[in-house]
Amino acid sequence: MEKTLKISKIRDGTVIDHISAGKALEVLNILGSNNGSISIGIRVNSKKMGLKDVLKIENVFLEKEDLDRIALIAPEATISIVKNYEIIEKFNVDMPEKIYGIVKCSNQNCITNANEPVKTEFIVDSRSPVTLRCLYCNRSMSGDEIIKNLI
Ligand code: CTP
Numbered sequence: 001m002e003k004t005l006k007i008s009k010i011r012d013g014t015v016i017d018h019i020s021a022g023k024a025l026e027v028l029n030i031l032g033s034n035n036g037s038i039s040i041g042i043r044v045n046s047k048k049m050g051l052k053d054v055l056k057i058e059n060v061f062l063e064k065e066d067l068d069r070i071a072l073i074a075p076e077a078t079i080s081i082v083k084n085y086e087i088i089e090k091f092n093v094d095m096p097e098k099i100y101g102i103v104k105c106s107n108q109n110c111i112t113n114a115n116e117p118v119k120t121e122f123i124v125d126s127r128s129p130v131t132l133r134c135l136y137c138n139r140s141m142s143g144d145e146i147i148k149n150l151i
């Protein structure tokens with residue numbers, strides 16, 4: 001008998017793999033609601049990483065904003081797009097140079113927090129660890145401060 005836990009393959013949808021162990025629920029949280037079935041593996045064995053998390057979301061194909069959110073929480077994640085059981089595309093999430101509209105600025109006095117119709121905009125000053133700088137007020141944000149302010 002196999003001694004490893006297997007999560008079923010999916011027919012159509014998205015696999016978010018190699019999430020650092022323990023972060024899958026954070027990733028799931030920011031993906032918003034969708035109607036597909038979801039399988040979650042938390043702290044499963046991985047040859048590359050020791051332990052990892054994996055999320056499989058059926059019938060959902062992510063948009064750029066979702067991929068950017070994942071890059072902020074789990075920069076090492078890989079995305080596999082599955083159609084009719086085959087992986088048709090596989091890529092690493094990558095940190096964009098700018099982050100638009102998905103993080104709220106932590107400076108309460110920032111124009112982006114004044115109910116004006118402006119989309120937030122941050123430049124990625126450092127990738128590891130991630131530091132974002134608001135292009136409106138210059139406030140720098142990093143670590144949990146970014147995760148807490150994900151929109
Ligand atoms: N997968 C899935 N359903 C499919 C095909 C693949 O859920 N129909 C999942 C696999 O379980 C795996 C991920 O998609 O978690 C990537 O699949 P694959 O490239 O075949 O696996 P590995 O070679 O193990 O990937 P890696 O080397 O990137 O760890």
Ligand code: ZN
Binds near residue numbers: 107138139
């Ligand atoms: Zn700001």
